[in-house]
Each structure stands twice: as C-alpha cells, then as structure tokens.
Amino acid sequence: MSDIEGNIQAKAKKLLKDGTIKYFIGYENGSDPLHTTPCFIKKAEDVDKIVWNPLCVNNLAGYLTHDKKRELKKGEEEDKKPIGILVKGCDSKSLVQLLSEHRIEKDEVIIFGVPCDGVIDPKKLEKVLKDKNLSVNTIDSLTIQHDGKNYTVKVNGKKYSFPKDKIEMSKCSDCTQPNPIISDETFGEKVKKSDKKDYKTVEEIEALPLAKRWKFWSDQFAKCIRCSACRNVCPVCYCKECVVDSADLVITPQTTSSEKANKMPWLEKNVDPAENMFFHLTRMMHMAGRCINCGECERACPMNIPLSLLTKKLEKEVKEMFDYEAGIDVEAKPLLSIFEEDDPGDFIK
Amino acid sequence: MENNPYKPEIAVIEKIREETTGPRAIKTFTVSFQDEKVKKSFTYKSGQTAMLSVFGKGECMICITSTPTKKGFLEFSVMLQGKVTSALHALKVGDTIGVRGPYGNDFPLDKWKGKNLLFIGGGIGQAPLRSVYLNALDNRKDYGDITLIYGARTLSDLAYKEEMFELEKRDDVNVFLCLDWKFGKDGIIDEEAEEGWVTINRKEPAKTKPRKGTSRFTGFVPEVVTAVKPSPENAIAVSCGPPIMIKYAVANLKTLGFKDDQIYTTLEMRMKCGIGKCGRCNIGSIYVCKDGPVFSMSQLEKIPKEY
Amino acid sequence: MTSSNSFKAENFVIKKEDVAQFLKGLSDYTIYAPVQEEDTVLFKVIQNPDKIALHITNTVKSPKFVVLPQTETMLKVTKGKENSIKIDEPVLDEKNILFGIRPCDARGIAILDKVFSGDYKDPYYVKRRANTIMIGLACTDPHRNCFCTSVGGAPDSTDGLDMLWTDIGDLYFVTVLTKKGMKLVKETVIFSKATSENTRVMNKVHKTAHEKITEKLNADALPKKLENLFEDKYWDEVSMKCLGCGSCTYLCPTCYCFDINDIEYRDKVKRVRTWDSCQFSSYTIHTSGHNPRPNKENRMRNRVYHKYKYHHDNYNELGCVGCGRCITYCPVDMNLKATIKELAEK
Numbered sequence A: 001m002s003d004i005e006g007n008i009q010a011k012a013k014k015l016l017k018d019g020t021i022k023y024f025i026g027y028e029n030g031s032d033p034l035h036t037t038p039c040f041i042k043k044a045e046d047v048d049k050i051v052w053n054p055l056c057v058n059n060l061a062g063y064l065t066h067d068k069k070r071e072l073k074k075g076e077e078e079d080k081k082p083i084g085i086l087v088k089g090c091d092s093k094s095l096v097q098l099l100s101e102h103r104i105e106k107d108e109v110i111i112f113g114v115p116c117d118g119v120i121d122p123k124k125l126e127k128v129l130k131d132k133n134l135s136v137n138t139i140d141s142l143t144i145q146h147d148g149k150n151y152t153v154k155v156n157g158k159k160y161s162f163p164k165d166k167i168e169m170s171k172c173s174d175c176t177q178p179n180p181i182i183s184d185e186t187f188g189e190k191v192k193k194s195d196k197k198d199y200k201t202v203e204e205i206e207a208l209p210l211a212k213r214w215k216f217w218s219d220q221f222a223k224c225i226r227c228s229a230c231r232n233v234c235p236v237c238y239c240k241e242c243v244v245d246s247a248d249l250v251i252t253p254q255t256t257s258s259e260k261a262n263k264m265p266w267l268e269k270n271v272d273p274a275e276n277m278f279f280h281l282t283r284m285m286h287m288a289g290r291c292i293n294c295g296e297c298e299r300a301c302p303m304n305i306p307l308s309l310l311t312k313k314l315e316k317e318v319k320e321m322f323d324y325e326a327g328i329d330v331e332a333k334p335l336l337s338i339f340e341e342d343d344p345g346d347f348i349k
Numbered sequence B: 001m002e003n004n005p006y007k008p009e010i011a012v013i014e015k016i017r018e019e020t021t022g023p024r025a026i027k028t029f030t031v032s033f034q035d036e037k038v039k040k041s042f043t044y045k046s047g048q049t050a051m052l053s054v055f056g057k058g059e060c061m062i063c064i065t066s067t068p069t070k071k072g073f074l075e076f077s078v079m080l081q082g083k084v085t086s087a088l089h090a091l092k093v094g095d096t097i098g099v100r101g102p103y104g105n106d107f108p109l110d111k112w113k114g115k116n117l118l119f120i121g122g123g124i125g126q127a128p129l130r131s132v133y134l135n136a137l138d139n140r141k142d143y144g145d146i147t148l149i150y151g152a153r154t155l156s157d158l159a160y161k162e163e164m165f166e167l168e169k170r171d172d173v174n175v176f177l178c179l180d181w182k183f184g185k186d187g188i189i190d191e192e193a194e195e196g197w198v199t200i201n202r203k204e205p206a207k208t209k210p211r212k213g214t215s216r217f218t219g220f221v222p223e224v225v226t227a228v229k230p231s232p233e234n235a236i237a238v239s240c241g242p243p244i245m246i247k248y249a250v251a252n253l254k255t256l257g258f259k260d261d262q263i264y265t266t267l268e269m270r271m272k273c274g275i276g277k278c279g280r281c282n283i284g285s286i287y288v289c290k291d292g293p294v295f296s297m298s299q300l301e302k303i304p305k306e307y
Numbered sequence C: 001m002t003s004s005n006s007f008k009a010e011n012f013v014i015k016k017e018d019v020a021q022f023l024k025g026l027s028d029y030t031i032y033a034p035v036q037e038e039d040t041v042l043f044k045v046i047q048n049p050d051k052i053a054l055h056i057t058n059t060v061k062s063p064k065f066v067v068l069p070q071t072e073t074m075l076k077v078t079k080g081k082e083n084s085i086k087i088d089e090p091v092l093d094e095k096n097i098l099f100g101i102r103p104c105d106a107r108g109i110a111i112l113d114k115v116f117s118g119d120y121k122d123p124y125y126v127k128r129r130a131n132t133i134m135i136g137l138a139c140t141d142p143h144r145n146c147f148c149t150s151v152g153g154a155p156d157s158t159d160g161l162d163m164l165w166t167d168i169g170d171l172y173f174v175t176v177l178t179k180k181g182m183k184l185v186k187e188t189v190i191f192s193k194a195t196s197e198n199t200r201v202m203n204k205v206h207k208t209a210h211e212k213i214t215e216k217l218n219a220d221a222l223p224k225k226l227e228n229l230f231e232d233k234y235w236d237e238v239s240m241k242c243l244g245c246g247s248c249t250y251l252c253p254t255c256y257c258f259d260i261n262d263i264e265y266r267d268k269v270k271r272v273r274t275w276d277s278c279q280f281s282s283y284t285i286h287t288s289g290h291n292p293r294p295n296k297e298n299r300m301r302n303r304v305y306h307k308y309k310y311h312h313d314n315y316n317e318l319g320c321v322g323c324g325r326c327i328t329y330c331p332v333d334m335n336l337k338a339t340i341k342e343l344a345e346k
C-alpha cells in the first residue's frame, strides 16, 4: 500500500467517523486485476477497500449530480451532508466546471485531490500482456509502477517494462493539469507534465479532404448502437431530460397534455446514419466550452468509436476562437453564455 | 404476414361523445371495424383492453368500455394525456383509427354469478367498470344486488352523465354519485357541492344520514363507501380510479369486512406491445398487458410493489 | 423453429483451407460472421471469407441483431383520400447463416425463440429465425468473464445450433445437429466423415475448454433466493456506480426489450421497432410523470431479477447465458459474477 493510498483511507475514515461526510467516492479493486471500479464508502470500517494506483481511470465527478437526481424513497429523508470525492488533475477540471455551472456548490463536497502521473488504459494493458502470452485468466496479482518513461508491471511476481504510450490512456500524454485545480486536501507530491496540448491526431483528420473526413465519421458513427454510455458517463452531462431522449422525463402536474403532445422529437430511437450523426453532433454542440477532455466517453464506448477526436477538436476550436478553456476557473462564466466584442464571426456583430 | 398481432385493423369513428371538458377532458368514441369479417370475428370480455393507433402519432392502450353484450361496435373513453390521446381527441366522426386486441384478462363475471356486485369508480377509472356493470345489467338475473358508487371532482367532471342519471331511475341497481368537496383557501368548505347533494359527515362518514329519495353526496368516494355500508356478505367489490382513491376505498372496504379476494382493481403500466414481449409493463414476473390489467387484492399482495 | 429432436447427429470434418470454398458455395444465403476492424470484432455480412476472425473469443455485440434487428420497420402506412388507410408489412424472405456463432450466443437465441413464440407469435422474429441457420464454433479459449457453465451452458453447448464446429488443428470437426444443417453438408462435397481419431481429438479440445472455466457460480440458487431479496439494501449499494446506460442490455444476447414508435413523413407513416432497455428511465415512465422504477437501484434490480428470477418463473430456465459481455463492456466495471455470488450467499 502506498503512502498516498493510506493517507486517503485515513482521512476518509476520519470524515466518516465524525459524520462530516455522508459517503466517500473513490476506487476499489475491480472485476479482474486490470480494473479498478468506483466505490462508495459509507462506513468508516470499510475504508480499507479504497485503492489508489495507475488503474484508477474513471472520472468520479459525475456521480455528484447523480446523487441530486435520485428520487427519495417513501419515508427517506434527504441527507444534506457533503460527499467526499477523490479527483485526479483532469477530474478536478470537471468538478470546477460543475461548480462554475452551479450544478454543485462548494459546501456540498469535500475534495480529496491526487496529483496524477498518468493512468493506464486497461484495453491497452490487456493487449500488451496478451502479446507476452499472459492471459488475464491466469493473472493472480498485478502491480504497476511508474519509472520515468516506462511503467513496470509486475505480474504474478514477474516484472515487465512497457513504454508509457503503449499502455497509458491517450489523454495522459499531453495532460497539462495533472495537479488538482481545486481540493480540500492534496495527497502526494505535485507532478510535472506537458505544458502544451498535442493536437496531432486532430490535425491529421482536419487535413483529410472533406469527402474522406465525412466517410471517416460516417463509418465511425455507423458503429454506434446509441447505448448512451458516452453521455451517461460524461461528468458534465447532468440534465434530467436530454434533447436526445425520445420521452418526456421531466413532468409535473402542471405539464399540459399539449406540451406533452407537442414535444419535439429531435431524435428518433432509430439507429441509422442520419439519426446517429445527429446524436453525436448534438452532443458535441452541448459540450462546447464545457468538455474538459477527461476521455471518459471514448473509454466508455463499447464500440470503440474514437470520441476523443471530437472532444479534442472541440477543445482546440474553443481555445483558438475564444481563447477559452473549460474547467479552469470556478468563477468563469460558461462560454456559450458570454459575448465579447472581439468574438470571431462577423455575422453576429 | 399471417396473424400479425402488431397489425391493427381499421375502424371508423361513428360517434363521439364529450364526457367532460378541461385540461383532462374525456371523450367516448364509438367505432366499428371497416372490414365486415373483422366486425363479426372480434370478440372481447369486460375488462379487456385494445391498442388504438392514430397513424403517425403512435399507439396507446385503452380499455374497452362498451359491453360485449352489445355487438357490432366498440366504445373507448379516452382522457387527454399526451401525444396519442391528443391526436384521438382531434379526430372527427368518419375518421379512421387502428385497433388491435383485445388484450389482457377480464373481470371473472362468470365466477361472480349469484353474487352482489359493488362498483367503486373515480374519474377515468369508471371506463373499465362500465363494461362490467353494463354487462351484468344485461344479464341482470345472474347477479344479486348491483351497486355503483361513482365520484368526480364536479358535476361537469362526471362522465357518462346521461347514462348515470338513467341508471339512477332504475330500481334494479343502486347508484350513488358523489362530487368532491368544495375547496376554499382554508381547505375543505363543508357544504353541498351542488344543490340537493347530501354532505357526508366528515368526522364519522358512517353516521351520514342519507336524505330520503336521494343518493347523491358531497364528499370523497372512500367516505361514501363507508356511508353506504355495503355488506361483504356474498359480495364482490371492484374499484378503479386514481391510486389515492383506490387506497382509501380499499381500506374502508376492509373495515367493513371485505376480504382481499373479494376486492378487485385494475393496474396501469406504460405499454407498447400489449402482448407480453416488449418487456416494460412487468411487475415481477407478470406482464400487466397480458396477465392483467385485472387483479384481486390477494393477487396484488403476492407481487412486488413496483407500480 | 429448429427442432433437433427427430434428427440424429452426424459427424464430419472439413479442412480449414476448404472453409472459404464452403462459404462461397452458399451464395443463396447472407452470411454473417465475426470480422475484426481495428480493435473491434463484430458480426458482419461476409463478402470475402478471408476477413472472418474466428480466433477472437467473442464479438462485442451479440449476433441477436440478425433475428431481432436494432431498428426495423414493422408496418408502412399510407394515408389516402377519404380516410382510406393502407397498411403494408415487410417481406422477410432473406435467408441467413450465422457462421461462427459461439455456443452462449446460440443459447441466447434459443432463449429468445421461446419469448417470441408462445401465446402470441411475433411474426417478424419467427420468420427471420426460421430463415436463419446457425453454425456454431465451440470455444477453446474462454474469456476471463465467461461463466456459461454456471448457467446451464458449456463451451461446446449445442442448444439452438444447426451445426457445431470445433477447431481440431488443421481441420474443423463438424457435428451436424439438424436437418437444416444437414442440407448445407449435402449441398457441398468438401465434408468427409469424421474418424474415431477426429472424435478423440474433438473430445479432448472440448474437455480442455471446460477446464479453463474454473469458476463455478451457484446461479441455480438465485430464482429461489431472490424471492426474499426484493427489498434488500443490497440493490442500493450495488447500483450506486451504475450509469443507467444501455450497454449491458444492448450487448446482451438474451435481452429483447423493445420500443415501438411512429415516424411520419407527409402522408406516409413508418411504424418502427427499436431495441429498448430497462436501464433507461424513459422505459417505464407514465404520461403522468409517475415512474414505477425511478432510480438506478430499481432498474438494476429489474435487470438482475429478470434474468435470474422472472424469466425463470416464466420459462423455467435462467435468462442469462453467461457470456460476460455486461461485465467486460460496462464502463464502470459492474460485476454480474460477483453479484450472483453475493446473492447466492445471502
């Protein structure tokens, strides 16, 4: 157990014991040695489940808004205590975004920040291990350590070294915010990472002629089964009813029959090229200036659609056009609700 | 495709009756199948439902409110709710709709022969009951006492008004109508909802003294149940309406001595296929579309409270 | 639907190099087989047999879509003058072969067969299914999340299949299970009778595969156990991390829930069926806004109950074939195997 892990456990234990927080959201070991999984610790005696290691990939910030959407059970009283949550550098950006959009308020969370040296992509790890003839079925123990440019992976007592880019999440290679932007307590030393975003993959697509680009994305979206994992995993997609939902989800006794009858079916449930394209473009429009590129949608997608290419493109455009970056400043106004004299696009002036 | 259960038959609207108006208006549609063969072969039982289509808008599940004892047409009472119900309300006599069904189980009228029947309805809940009591009245000699308790918010919210008033005049059926209390800013105003309507004794509904010759009350349906004091002896009670009404009506029936297997109701779940395939109307391992909508309280005791 | 009852299984072998020729000879059929594109393996229509990827344990999406497409037009309605309405149904006479379907997925389709027949037959499913021949491939390298043997299946299960092929080195061992399967063998000449040596190797391959699935879960205990666990706190705890997406149900070979909606283009209307999922809150919400399953704990409970109790109540078999997809592809690593274990021990 690393110091960091131990300190996180100790702090969580203290806050649970003295009743400061209602629960703590962190990571525990997952279904196999390659995965960790989000955990919700409610009792002080359960804190030793909490782990911190390079397999802690998930962005946990979104769970804060799930909590708000939950319908209370009969007789259940709302617990107004704050939630303790563990965030890496990138995750802290989504937290900042949620705070700046007032989806959560600062006194509703106690933030455990961990400076992050990069996290592992379990899919990539499984592949490199397979190349070494190590099937996951036969792995009893696995630990991972950083050492400069490489990761040392110890499997069943034997050490293997893999270059970073072979097993790291691709979002980590050019991460400019490895240290939590906001936290009540930080665990571990600050780390240094890239100081410039790398848009090579985006530029490659941009350089394609229009017809090829269209084909590239049409083919990708054709794979989409519209399971909504990308939307639901997104930490800043919190609406109770989304434009892409075909049913009314927010209904009060005051909602009239004609409001229900005239609900605009922006998107049909049909899975076909046109609907899928609309689904993704709509999602992206709603992400402009809000997405912080945590890479969760791409990771969640079972069909391996390279969604980060889209979110990175979005980030790049927003940066170039408006010199704006999401998730940096709690006081910042949302990009799409502000207007500056020198905004590009003459038509609007 | 042979026997496609998803393919509706075309039916023509012959008559539209505005039962109630307002934001939750109810209209009763009398329809008959275009195809003579279908007209003859379509049979149903009281309590069963049908999937109605307005093509382009979709489908919705509506119970058949006419009685199978009257042949050649079907009646549906539809409350304005959302997309399909709004589209239905916009239709005129002569327009066509799609009908598929009938679906679900029915009220076991055969088993109830020789028994006293009590019907307790509120709002659109009267729609499924109507098929049953009209059916029983058409086979009047098969049953003991028949009693209807039907409540609505105001007189204009009372559906099947003319028919109810006719039934009130018959002496082989006891009809008790009931209108909600008037509400003021301090809550319930203790006075008649309409002239000549007996106000229920709120503290002790059982002590309400019905005025001679009238069976109309101001109060809530469950209170009327207590005031009317139906005997559980050899009786069956059927209650349909808003969940809150059913809850209290059933509680009061139990106080009167009714047992769970003497009380019936219908359930509603979101529905799409109507034939137990699409999955969404399940409560535990039963599908309300196919195994319901009619349940006795003792059956409901056995399924999860997830409706 | 396939009935293997009256048919006595026959064994053949085919040389691996002859497989392409075999498939090319089946030009009357649309052949679906696993194809790898980048990192994703999916069942696709095969034009070129060289593209088939049989080495991968299983595809991301189960092949149920061949018999239950994610989107299908059920009816085409044309509104004419004077309220006349014409309803057209699709013609479904395409003949399909599912080549290389894994035994768990074939069992999944066998489960669907029962759901879509019964008191009301679903003609769309029944027609597609009758036109589909399933050539299974026995598993030799089960995935870490496979647990077929705990739910009544096996890496060499023949449920639902017309043929089962087993990789025995340079050859595939071919067990023909139905008349439908036999027809394909008769139509080509490249099959030869299996020898007893072939059979010995095949049995060994099957045995090795069985041994690789070391975990045996007490899944059979669940239908009974779950009778008393509906109100258990367990559901609140285990569902906390669920995102309510549809991945687990959409990828699952036995999930079949669907939605029906109308799409209107001027005077033409399409009535369309699409997959739906009990993990979505839109699935059960009433027009009034009342939702019988408002929270993720209600919805996840329904998924597990459906597979491990409700389906068993109605069909006397579990509604899960242990393919492990819902674990492998869940974005938050929801572990159904652990859930089964924990529930069985309660």
Ligand SMILES: Cc1cc2nc3c(=O)[nH]c(=O)nc-3n(C[C@H](O)[C@H](O)[C@H](O)COP(=O)(O)OP(=O)(O)OC[C@H]3O[C@@H](n4cnc5c(N)ncnc54)[C@H](O)[C@@H]3O)c2cc1C
Pocket: A260, A261, B049, B058, B059, B060, B061, B062, B063, B064, B077, B078, B079, B080, B081, B082, B083, B084, B085, B086, B124, B127, B128, B267, B268, B269, B270, B271, B272, B293, C285, C286, C287, C288
């Ligand atoms: C067994 C049964 C019998 C019914 N009988 C009657 C009746 O006699 N008279 C009447 O006015 N209403 C009845 N209802 C309710 C009626 O089906 C809904 O009000 C109607 O489906 C709403 O459809 P909509 O398109 O107007 O609303 P929308 O909100 O636009 O509905 C969209 C879709 O949601 C589904 N849906 C939403 N709410 C319900 C619901 N409460 N029940 C079932 N499906 C729903 C339907 O599939 C509908 O097509 C019955 C419901 C059931 C289940």
Ligand code: SF4
Pocket: A223, A224, A225, A226, A227, A228, A229, A230, A231, A297, A300, A301, A302, A303, A304, A305
């Ligand atoms: S997660 Fe992937 S398959 Fe699912 S809706 Fe998003 S892009 Fe489509």
Ligand code: SF4
Pocket: A229, C241, C242, C243, C244, C245, C246, C247, C248, C249, C279, C329, C330, C331, C332, C333, C334
């Ligand atoms: S269990 Fe996983 S895949 Fe299923 S709905 Fe929840 S998050 Fe999505």
Ligand code: SF4
Pocket: C248, C251, C252, C253, C254, C255, C307, C319, C320, C321, C322, C323, C324, C325, C326, C327, C336
């Ligand atoms: S529930 Fe999970 S393991 Fe079972 S059949 Fe479905 S996807 Fe496979």
Ligand code: SF4
Pocket: B279, C249, C254, C255, C256, C257, C276, C277, C278, C279, C302, C303, C304, C306, C307
């Ligand atoms: S109810 Fe849920 S678990 Fe069952 S088939 Fe439908 S989507 Fe799958």
Ligand code: FES
Pocket: B270, B271, B272, B273, B274, B275, B276, B277, B278, B279, B280, B281, B282, B287, B288, B289, B290
């Ligand atoms: S409405 Fe489809 S299963 Fe009941």
